[in-house]
Amino acid sequence: MSFVLGENRYGKAETHVVRITKDGPSHGIKDLTVSVALSGDMSDVHLTGDNAAVLPTDTQKNTVFAFAQKYGIETSENFAVLLAQHFVDSQPTIHHARVEVAEFGWDRIRPWAGRHGGPPKDHGHSFVRSGRETRTAVVHYDGAATRVVSGLQDLVVMNSTDSEFHGYIKDEYTTLPETRDRILATAVTARWRHGETDNADIRTADFDGSYDVARSAMLEAFAETYSLSLQQTLYAMGTRVLEECPGICEIRFALPNKHHFAVDLSPLGLANPNETFYAADRPYGLIEGTVLREGAPEAGPAWT
């Protein structure tokens, strides 16, 4: 028998770095976890344990902290690009780098205007975690092209009406009644692929701008779509993002259907005109789908 080493990668996962910028008493904050995965000349380390081609994961962690200090963190994407290009360009044995970031938002603590009279004090270095969705980024670099996928997860949304579900297949295992009014709720995981950009320009590209537009486009499309199925809502959200963000060529969604069942109160002698719901945990529907701009460039390893 003979065996071969297949695809492999290694790296340091979830280095949690917080970078404070100080402009007098007013501070800024970036809070993110960074996961690095490198590939290259890794046959020896697997077959014999020879580490001569291995840049230790501990060094990768140090590099994350050092780069945060030296270059700051403009956006998650910019930071991931810097790191990915560094690992491949500085180490001959490393041919491919994947850098993934999860970013957590903070708001400034703002005094309750007018509550104490007089002008509000400035809390320039005090923050509260926003608790909003987590922002994500994945960057691939192979020495030639830099590929960037941005995204978000745990953006939980609900329409309390304007959703129907009917006209579906009925087979011998079907018991679900059709409905003309239901709650539609989901926790959006979305990832969008940016079109091709020069390896240098992409280090300073404005990813905050596209993030804000994409997020708003998804929220608005979700709210404005009278929905006959979650798939229809997914597609509406995807096309809205592509319409409003010309630099994005593809978007992928994973949308759990967070079921809210109207409680049957009739055994208790009560009517329930779609006002009282049981929010179920499991099982849940899971709708996954992709929307592409026609003629989108090849994705390569962008989604891996």
Added chain:
Amino acid sequence: MSFVLGENRYGKAETHVVRITKDGPSHGIKDLTVSVALSGDMSDVHLTGDNAAVLPTDTQKNTVFAFAQKYGIETSENFAVLLAQHFVDSQPTIHHARVEVAEFGWDRIRPWAGRHGGPPKDHGHSFVRSGRETRTAVVHYDGAATRVVSGLQDLVVMNSTDSEFHGYIKDEYTTLPETRDRILATAVTARWRHGETDNADIRTADFDGSYDVARSAMLEAFAETYSLSLQQTLYAMGTRVLEECPGICEIRFALPNKHHFAVDLSPLGLANPNETFYAADRPYGLIEGTVLREGAPEAGPAWT
């Protein structure tokens, strides 16, 4: 040998109810989990399995949904009071009810003003989970007094400066250097006890008002306290809440010290003037403390 049955209680935990209120196209939402725990004449069920004194947990769940429909949910506290009084007052074998609520906030989805020109459309029945802290309430009722404890958890806050730590005990196991500048971060769990109120009045008391003031007081005290220890900050937060909320007689905190260690970059030839931090998971400091109004009434079972 002889054994005795000691303290006991039982009930349905984490019934997840979502209550929609509909005023034309504009909807309101309350999203909460309700946990009921009842005590009373429960010797027989433990000793022989005789359930004659037992109101099933399934019935408790039904009651939560039915009350949500019949009475609506004004605040978590009002709703918990209604339920607790109901169980004790309607069942002779139930002598004590504890009802605990965790409430999750939702914001309306608001169109990005001005982005599309023209007046914003109204998204009256579309919501996004705020992701802010979880609001909590615990109500006890024993047929005589109703006791209410409100609270919050996972309010994550950070001061990026204005925190020191020095002057502590040094023993043979001490290695920590003193510091004049550090990050102070915590995830606030706070619970505050309301003073005594009439059993009827408390059903409609304004708990939203005190919640908003207490939350703001905590945030402002956290931001405005130049801190020499997390205990000092805790006490400042507690007294601020008691100062601003005359109806609250006691407040308890559990504050994990979420350590952010300045990364030592000197081996890499880099200075780090408290700008780049490693956010640690475990271990963490845990500071717990109570602040009371002088002459606060007895707590009874309020905290159990």
Added chain:
Amino acid sequence: MSFVLGENRYGKAETHVVRITKDGPSHGIKDLTVSVALSGDMSDVHLTGDNAAVLPTDTQKNTVFAFAQKYGIETSENFAVLLAQHFVDSQPTIHHARVEVAEFGWDRIRPWAGRHGGPPKDHGHSFVRSGRETRTAVVHYDGAATRVVSGLQDLVVMNSTDSEFHGYIKDEYTTLPETRDRILATAVTARWRHGETDNADIRTADFDGSYDVARSAMLEAFAETYSLSLQQTLYAMGTRVLEECPGICEIRFALPNKHHFAVDLSPLGLANPNETFYAADRPYGLIEGTVLREGAPEAGPAWT
């Protein structure tokens, strides 16, 4: 207005220590998280931030590691006793220590006997996490008495029959049908209080022995009790432990009723003679109860 500082404590939580003992090629392992909470002369640190009475939580962490090295870890309880007594006896400002331990079990990796022929090789320093329940311990020491509570959590058990539920209260919100055959499943959290012991003797007392007996007693009582209610099963488990473990004076349980609902397959034309179940997540019943030995000594702070 005047405010007072109430109950408080502080310490380092969840220091995760792994202690290897080496007896030639055969190693032993103890894997636990340790959480320390100290109380004492803590007015100044709360009111003014003066840390003169504060033993830093970082020092507490160092002490955990140093004690693991110096004294080894005989059992979780012995180790917690050593630490608790140390903090109070060595620091005049510390009057009370609470030390909590969670312990994770490991099994030796054993070769599959006979699979390769010949005698099994010895894997003396290779382990696999058992994944069984987590073992717990809480020790209190106040300079006079040492109190020990042992326990376990996440011991998940199921009887697939021999459980009924009927004869309960029916009110206007009751819809549950009575049943003569159901699954009874729970995730046992149990904590048992040991009787009084000399402060020196308790450092070396045999807590492994009582743990093994208590665990077996609970499992056997669960399996052997034909159950008319989960409360009855709880009481049977508690008395069994007290019968078999003379050194234990009190035991407390929290037993979630992990509902397994027989799926109604009749709309699909299928019978379901209690063979196919839907395992629900939430809501769940929660049964809490205590069994004491008659004449058990006062608990003092043991359960806090």
Added chain:
Amino acid sequence: MSFVLGENRYGKAETHVVRITKDGPSHGIKDLTVSVALSGDMSDVHLTGDNAAVLPTDTQKNTVFAFAQKYGIETSENFAVLLAQHFVDSQPTIHHARVEVAEFGWDRIRPWAGRHGGPPKDHGHSFVRSGRETRTAVVHYDGAATRVVSGLQDLVVMNSTDSEFHGYIKDEYTTLPETRDRILATAVTARWRHGETDNADIRTADFDGSYDVARSAMLEAFAETYSLSLQQTLYAMGTRVLEECPGICEIRFALPNKHHFAVDLSPLGLANPNETFYAADRPYGLIEGTVLREGAPEAGPAWT
């Protein structure tokens, strides 16, 4: 601008089914969550909300329960194959099914032999969750071929010695000292692809047999490999599985390097001869790799 619908699938996720088999007083148990994902003629539902091609996720859930009752659950893989073939073969609009299973193990509660004297009683319908690793299965069926990937996750293993790490790249960000003795610990996630099998035969193939051999092979290879890098251990585990399981053609691993750092006790005047370790949470190394049998058939969609 023009947009196109890309890859998509939908289904019911995490239906939690428990199937009891009853052979007199001795019962058997299968406990698993099943996640179905279907693809096919889904353009209309995305573009217009027309559900004519959609088999509702609720029906999928019903089918899981009905099949559990009708056919029983021989192994997770057999059950997933039945479901996947059913959805595609019975619905013209469904062209591809993916069925994923996670299975949780239970042991019988066994009386402590000899503890009470006399022969042990039989606890034929009493079980305790094993807490061992989770067993996994993913089946793809497209109307032509059935592809099966088995696996496990959270198999946590540790070697307390016989691991070194040195000879790696040093760059300007490297600070890690080389070591000749360290703990090597990981939580194994492994998935192995079975070779091609006839669509009918695979419904009754013996997947328990290969599971047991693969699991033992991994444990033994982990224990018996003197490790110079986690990659080397990964490759040894993979080849061992392929050697011992002729029906498996490929295996993929994700191995987090669960760092256990020897605590530096020298500032406290204590030696630490690799006996006392700090078990870190994050960051962690993550090693991913594949081992294939030479000439393994194409994987097709097996890994998606």
